Amino acid sequence: MDMKYFRSRIVIVEDNEAVREGFALIINSISKYYVVNTYESCEDAIKNLKKDKPEIILMDLELPGMDGVTGIYEIKKRMQGVEIIVNTIYENSELVFQALCAGASGYITKNSNHNELLDAIDEVTTGGAPMSSKIAKLVVESFQKNPNSPLSPRETEVLELLSKGKSYSLIAKDLFITKETAKSHIKNIYSKLQVNSKSEAIAKATQEKFI
Numbered sequence: 001m002d003m004k005y006f007r008s009r010i011v012i013v014e015d016n017e018a019v020r021e022g023f024a025l026i027i028n029s030i031s032k033y034y035v036v037n038t039y040e041s042c043e044d045a046i047k048n049l050k051k052d053k054p055e056i057i058l059m060d061l062e063l064p065g066m067d068g069v070t071g072i073y074e075i076k077k078r079m080q081g082v083e084i085i086v087n088t089i090y091e092n093s094e095l096v097f098q099a100l101c102a103g104a105s106g107y108i109t110k111n112s113n114h115n116e117l118l119d120a121i122d123e124v125t126t127g128g129a130p131m132s133s134k135i136a137k138l139v140v141e142s143f144q145k146n147p148n149s150p151l152s153p154r155e156t157e158v159l160e161l162l163s164k165g166k167s168y169s170l171i172a173k174d175l176f177i178t179k180e181t182a183k184s185h186i187k188n189i190y191s192k193l194q195v196n197s198k199s200e201a202i203a204k205a206t207q208e209k210f211i
Contacts, residue, residue, distance in 0.1 A: 007032055007033055008032060009034055009054050010034065010035050011037050011039070011045060011052050012035060012037075012038040012058045013038075013057060013071065014038070014039075014040070015040045015063050015064055017040075019060075019087075019110065020040075023058060023117065026117055026118065027117070027118070027121070041065050041066065042066040042068065043065055045057070045075070046071070046075060046078070054079075055081075055082060056085065056124060057075065057084045057085070058121075059086055059104070060087050060088075061095050061096070062089075068099060069098045069099050069102050070102075072103050075103075076102070076103035084103065084104045084105055085104070085120055085121065085130065086099045086100075086104045086106070087110060088108075088109060089109065091107075091109050097135060097138050100131070100139050101139070101142065105124045105130075106123065106124060107130065107131055107135075145209055146208055146210055149208070150193070151193075154185060155185050155188060155189050155192070156210065158171055158175070158182060158185040158186060159186075159189055159201060160211045161175070162186065162201070162202065163206070168186070186198075193205065
């Protein structure tokens with residue numbers, strides 16, 4: 001049986017041909033890895049996901065057509081178990097942060113040497129997340145609520161349910177309170193956030209990390 005069936009299956013999405021071929025050469029030089037396919041665009045990679053069955057995808061962010069962040073989101077929607085390593089020029093950019101939030105496991109920079117590339121792949125195969133401490137801190141902070149929120153715990157619950165599109169009646173039912181109490185909480189939320197509508201309240205609370 002062909003030994004490639006025992007290797008980790010890797011797909012490379014990169015529009016620069018020299019970079020694409022260079023990465024494929026490095027990865028294929030290691031017996032435990034096998035580059036199944038390389039693509040210039042996310043669209044092509046997505047079309048072939050079922051056929052390629054990748055375990056790891058090395059993904060550029062600045063691509064023709066669909067951008068890398070959207071590509072990561074679409075791929076993770078179709079294949080949750082795949083590990084995606086971002087390949088980027090800008091190490092600490094907002095784009096890298098967005099990619100990690102979309103589902104990437106980590107990233108390497110375009111000027112990474114052979115060892116750094118292989119170390120990053122090794123790391124994701126063992127459950128790690130190759131990234132700088134600065135980006136890691138940004139990711140952690142994005143999941144933490146603002147401790148200085150003016151909203152009470154109950155008001156926060158109400159607003160979170162409101163942000164999920166729930167009606168006053170459903171919010172009351174979920175929280176075991178009356179509809180009038182739910183309306184009272186929402187009135188207080190508007191007052192504390194100094195807003196006049198549901199959409200304004202959700203937008204402000206999301207931006208300030210109150211929910």
